[in-house]
Amino acid sequence: MTHLLSLTGLxxxxxxxxxxxxxxxxxxxxxxxxxxxxxxxGKSTLxxxxxxxxxxDSGEMRLHDAPFAPPExxxxxxxxxxxxxxxxxLFDALSVAENIALGMxxxxxxxxxxxxxxxxxxxxxxxxxxxxxxxxLSAGERQRVEIIRCLLQAPKLLVMDEPTSVLTPxxxxxxxxxxxxxxxxxxxxxxxxxxxxxxxxxxxxxTILRLGKVVGHCIPRxxxxxxxxxxxxxxxxxxxxxxxxxxxxxxxxLSGVSLPxxxxxxxxxxxxxxxxCEGEILGIGGVAGNGQDELLxxxxxxxxxxxxxxxxxxQDIGPAGPNRRRGMGLLAAPEExxxxxxxxxxxLTENAMLTGAVREDLEQGGFLKWPAAxxxxxxxxxxxxxxxxxxxxxxRSLSGGNLQKFVIGREVLQRPDVLVVNQxxxxxxxxxxxxxRQSLLDLATKGAAVIVISQDLDELMEISxxxxxxxxxxxxxxxxxxxxxxxxxxxxxGGAHGMEVAHV
Amino acid sequence: MxxxxxxxxxxxxxxxxxxxxxxxxxxxxxxxERAGVLNLGVEGMMxxxxxxxxxxxxxxxxxxxxxxxxxVGGALLSLLFAFLTQVTLANQVASGLALTLFGLGLSALxxxxxxxxxxxxxxxxxxxxxxxxxxxxxxxxxxxxxLYFGLALVAAVWAxxxxxxxxxxxxxxxxxxDAAHALGYKVVRIRxxxxxxxxxxxxxxxxYISLIRVPQWTEGMTAGVGWIALALVVFASWKPWRVLLxxxxxxxxxxxxxxxxGAGVAIPVEYLAMSPYVITIVVLVILSADKSAAxxxxxxxxxxxx
Numbered sequence: 001m002t003h004l005l006s007l008t009g010l011x012x013x014x015x016x017x018x019x020x021x022x023x024x025x026x027x028x029x030x031x032x033x034x035x036x037x038x039x040x041x042g043k044s045t046l047x048x049x050x051x052x053x054x055x056x057d058s059g060e061m062r063l064h065d066a067p068f069a070p071p072e073x074x075x076x077x078x079x080x081x082x083x084x085x086x087x088x089x090l091f092d093a094l095s096v097a098e099n100i101a102l103g104m105x106x107x108x109x110x111x112x113x114x115x116x117x118x119x120x121x122x123x124x125x126x127x128x129x130x131x132x133x134x135x136x137l138s139a140g141e142r143q144r145v146e147i148i149r150c151l152l153q154a155p156k157l158l159v160m161d162e163p164t165s166v167l168t169p170x171x172x173x174x175x176x177x178x179x180x181x182x183x184x185x186x187x188x189x190x191x192x193x194x195x196x197x198x199x200x201x202x203x204x205x206x207t208i209l210r211l212g213k214v215v216g217h218c219i220p221r222x223x224x225x226x227x228x229x230x231x232x233x234x235x236x237x238x239x240x241x242x243x244x245x246x247x248x249x250x251x252x253x254l255s256g257v258s259l260p261x262x263x264x265x266x267x268x269x270x271x272x273x274x275x276x277c278e279g280e281i282l283g284i285g286g287v288a289g290n291g292q293d294e295l296l297x298x299x300x301x302x303x304x305x306x307x308x309x310x311x312x313x314x315q316d317i318g319p320a321g322p323n324r325r326r327g328m329g330l331l332a333a334p335e336e337x338x339x340x341x342x343x344x345x346x347x348l349t350e351n352a353m354l355t356g357a358v359r360e361d362l363e364q365g366g367f368l369k370w371p372a373a374x375x376x377x378x379x380x381x382x383x384x385x386x387x388x389x390x391x392x393x394x395x396r397s398l399s400g401g402n403l404q405k406f407v408i409g410r411e412v413l414q415r416p417d418v419l420v421v422n423q424x425x426x427x428x429x430x431x432x433x434x435x436x437r438q439s440l441l442d443l444a445t446k447g448a449a450v451i452v453i454s455q456d457l458d459e460l461m462e463i464s465x466x467x468x469x470x471x472x473x474x475x476x477x478x479x480x481x482x483x484x485x486x487x488x489x490x491x492x493x494g495g496a497h498g499m500e501v502a503h504v
Numbered sequence: 505m506x507x508x509x510x511x512x513x514x515x516x517x518x519x520x521x522x523x524x525x526x527x528x529x530x531x532x533x534x535x536x537e538r539a540g541v542l543n544l545g546v547e548g549m550m551x552x553x554x555x556x557x558x559x560x561x562x563x564x565x566x567x568x569x570x571x572x573x574x575x576v577g578g579a580l581l582s583l584l585f586a587f588l589t590q591v592t593l594a595n596q597v598a599s600g601l602a603l604t605l606f607g608l609g610l611s612a613l614x615x616x617x618x619x620x621x622x623x624x625x626x627x628x629x630x631x632x633x634x635x636x637x638x639x640x641x642x643x644x645x646x647x648x649x650x651l652y653f654g655l656a657l658v659a660a661v662w663a664x665x666x667x668x669x670x671x672x673x674x675x676x677x678x679x680x681x682d683a684a685h686a687l688g689y690k691v692v693r694i695r696x697x698x699x700x701x702x703x704x705x706x707x708x709x710x711x712y713i714s715l716i717r718v719p720q721w722t723e724g725m726t727a728g729v730g731w732i733a734l735a736l737v738v739f740a741s742w743k744p745w746r747v748l749l750x751x752x753x754x755x756x757x758x759x760x761x762x763x764x765x766g767a768g769v770a771i772p773v774e775y776l777a778m779s780p781y782v783i784t785i786v787v788l789v790i791l792s793a794d795k796s797a798a799x800x801x802x803x804x805x806x807x808x809x810x
Binding site for chain 1: 669672673675676679680683684686687688689797799800
């Protein structure tokens with residue numbers, strides 16, 4: 001029998017690292033094939049080779065049993081390979097139709113193209129208006145733009161890189177329906193993810209990569225998520241544990257926090273009220289762009305609120321700035337590692353100094369105590385297993401997972417009474433994510449209160465005691481996590497954001 | 505004071521001529537910036553174009569050949585900028601400033617033996633009967649070829665950006681170079697071509713000054729017009745028709761204030777002299793209050809990493 005795409009012995013080396021080492025993989029027509037692996041396992045290099053962005057050093061690719069070596073993405077698209085990127089591939093200032101035209105070889109006239117877009121979006125249950133500007137779309141709608149862009153070229157193989165990381169459960173369901181319909185029509189799908197439950201419900205076969213090598217194949221439906229995770233990581237995973245703690249006294253209180261939107265693409269906070277107790281973890285879910293960044297900024301003091309809105313340890317800290325809040329024990333770690341949580345081109349020592357100066361006593365009379373800062377950075381690196389040659393390295397040089405461990409560790413080690421984190425494990429591999437979650441749980445066990453803002457519902461279900469959702473800048477009433485169903489959570493998150501349920 | 509000496513028809517005809525150097529340079533720079541590159545070397549490319557055009561026109565006796573040479577000269581100089589910013593990934597602001605300084609020096613060197621010479625004159629086009637129509641005739645049909653070329657260029661750039669695939673790709677590269685690269689567009693090649701287009705336009709703008717506006721060569725004769733063109737692109741929100749409006753506004757007020765000075769208006773000369781700058785900027789700032797923003801990748805260095 002002939003495979004749709006078969007890769008044999010693909011190898012690609014970069015200076016100092018072999019990204020793909022003798023990788024072989026076969027995809028059948030109409031198959032949904034999962035590619036699993038931690039960050040740095042070589043998934044994206046492999047996909048880039050299939051899509052013609054990177055050329056393999058050695059090895060062979062065959063499509064429909066004919067040699068396949070696309071020198072550039074154009075050639076890959078012409079051969080019937082479409083790719084939905086995780087980031088970077090849409091143009092905010094252009095309209096949906098213009099974005100789609102850019103991804104096509106010979107785009108038809110705009111009017112015909114708009115018509116085709118409407119047709120495809122009806123057929124596959126992906127509602128989308130061709131005239132809208134992409135900058136105004138939600139994450140789920142942006143993804144639809146990319147999918148439709150691929151579908152218009154009638155691909156034989158659709159590559160999807162972490163497609164569900166920004167979607168609500170309802171949106172995920174719509175996406176899966178679309179993908180199943182596609183595979184039913186004979187289109188193969190190469191699905192990259194590290195969300196194992198999704199892979200189990202959607203995929204027919206899986207290939208697992210670790211450190212650039214194929215370490216196993218499996219049929220996801222017949223394999224437990226735990227087994228797959230262990231193959232991915234190469235060791236036995238311990239899931240985060242916590243000893244039961246009963247929440248103590250209220251420590252942080254928000255009453256009616258309302259703030260205007262900080263920018264044209266931001267979200268105002270609307271009347272957010274909430275009481276947080278010692279020893280408790282509150283999970284805040286919601287689709288990205290519904291006020292997560294704004295809530296974190298209001299809590300950290302980046303955007304001070306008005307007097308009386310925020311009470312911490314019985315004191316009104318509404319108008320207080322970040323340093324005063326830090327001094328009192330309210331710490332925060334924002335979402336974006338490069339540029340917000342850490343200064344990319346500064347060393348780890350300097351980054352440790354930046355947030356640690358107040359609580360770790362790293363400055364005196366305006367002068368910086370570099371030895372103490374270095375010791376603090378060393379302590380973070382040691383206790384959070386940050387893989388780096390040393391604290392003198394620039395933050396940018398660390399991989400995402402390692403920098404995330406550093407950023408979270410830096411706050412945890414400052415003994416916060418309340419810690420607010422946004423997307424603590426975004427883009428982080430399974431073992432690093434487990435370590436980060438465990439450290440948050442340990443912090444709560446010691447009596448601190450933690451607010452975890454995250455897009456990852458599994459993560460929130462796993463570690464939080466109570467769950468609330470942000471929707472259009474409003475916070476839902478927090479509910480005890482135990483026993484919440486996916487439907488209830490979806491409703492709290494505001495459903496599928498004005499979309500009709502797909503008619504597939 | 506006698507305002508009746510100001511002839512509105514001559515004034516409008518003169519403003520179109522005064523605006524053309526800025527219009528040409530700004531239209532070129534608009535394309536460059538839409539491709540995501542900030543080239544601050546417009547002034548340098550203009551002055552090099554001014555001397556190249558002047559020298560070749562004098563040597564060959566053909567002003568049109570001079571304009572062609574000016575375009576080539578500007579484009580060649582801009583290639584230096586393209587090499588620095590697109591190949592060696594140097595900082596665009598510093599490279600652009602260096603280009604201006606280099607262009608001023610280079611043009612002074614080339615121009616040493618051309619001081620005090622009169623270039624051949626580019627005749628106005630003859631539209632026959634149209635030129636005799638009252639008011640419209642002298643305003644619209646009494647100009648040289650390059651002035652009409654400038655207007656046509658604005659229209660062509662507008663249509664190119666709005667309706668053609670080339671324009672879409674150009675905007676995409678300027679908006680998000682990483683995404684454009686991921687889709688397989690050649691970011692560096694597209695930007696280099698845009699930079700050369702900008703250089704050619706700036707060169708022609710410069711030659712318009714040395715061959716038509718002030719038909720002679722003096723060192724540094726562009727006198728900051730390149731900087732005005734740069735500012736115009738920003739205040740025009742990167743839209744071709746607004747560049748035209750801004751250039752005509754600037755040219756018009758320049759002419760008007762000269763006429764007012766001639767008519768002896770009781771306003772200090774300094775205020776009159778600064779008025780074109782102030783009024784142009786105020787009007788364009790008011791216009792740019794809508795939400796149109798700069799190209800997303802403007803001024804950022806592109807490095808294809810894979």
